[in-house]
Amino acid sequence: MTIYHGSDHIIEKPEFGKGAVNNDYGRGFYCTRSLELAKEWACGHGEDGFANEYELDDTGLSVIDLNAKPYGILNWLAVLTRHRTYWQNSSISSEAKSYLQEHFFVDLSSYDIVKGYRADDSYFTFAQDFVSGIIPIEKLRRAMHLGELGEQIVLKSPKAFEMLQFIGSYDAAATDYYEKKMSRDLQARRAYRADKDTEGLNGLYIIDIIREGITNGDPRVQ
Numbered sequence: 001m002t003i004y005h006g007s008d009h010i011i012e013k014p015e016f017g018k019g020a021v022n023n024d025y026g027r028g029f030y031c032t033r034s035l036e037l038a039k040e041w042a043c044g045h046g047e048d049g050f051a052n053e054y055e056l057d058d059t060g061l062s063v064i065d066l067n068a069k070p071y072g073i074l075n076w077l078a079v080l081t082r083h084r085t086y087w088q089n090s091s092i093s094s095e096a097k098s099y100l101q102e103h104f105f106v107d108l109s110s111y112d113i114v115k116g117y118r119a120d121d122s123y124f125t126f127a128q129d130f131v132s133g134i135i136p137i138e139k140l141r142r143a144m145h146l147g148e149l150g151e152q153i154v155l156k157s158p159k160a161f162e163m164l165q166f167i168g169s170y171d172a173a174a175t176d177y178y179e180k181k182m183s184r185d186l187q188a189r190r191a192y193r194a195d196k197d198t199e200g201l202n203g204l205y206i207i208d209i210i211r212e213g214i215t216n217g218d219p220r221v222q
Helices: 035-042 073-083 093-104 122-131 137-143 158-162 174-196 206-211
Strands: 002-007 029-031 049-056 063-065 113-117 151-155 164-172
Touching (some): 002 029, 002 035, 035 049, 073 093, 073 122, 093 206, 122 137, 122 174, 137 174, 164 174
Antiparallel strands (some): 113 151
């Protein structure tokens, strides 16, 4: 498969073990199948960058897709709460994170590749609102599809890195792609605000999940 990595420099040979441990899925090489989205990521700080193109042969690799059954959005969120360090403070958020990790966490250590949502910019705010008890799970599901965020593909093992071949790179001009990134994020925030209060207190909130002892596999959270 062809994948892209947005960066401020050209990366011909990505190195295993690099990267921040507090990214969405921990340390790894974060990519997308969308060239346009990679260019946005490359210009994330308002400066020109590059979309590096690779061919990944995933034959024989162990792949987990957190966006596909049997996994649900709470499995993704449990992984996110384990790795991302900053969360809103609320009376419930600490208990919610502990509950999610105890009942919905998925151990990624045995997988070569992880697929799932990318919690950048406003999308991390949406996740925080659910953990803080502000929105129900139904709104979180809808929010994660606003702005055509797409999925990210993360290489997690030495074996995966060995199967990656650099093809070339594309220039990404901040004058174009930083503006596209900010516009997409703004549209997502506006749509989220418009949807946020439409159902009142209806829906399944994190406090309901905790009180009812809902666990992984329950059809209400799939």
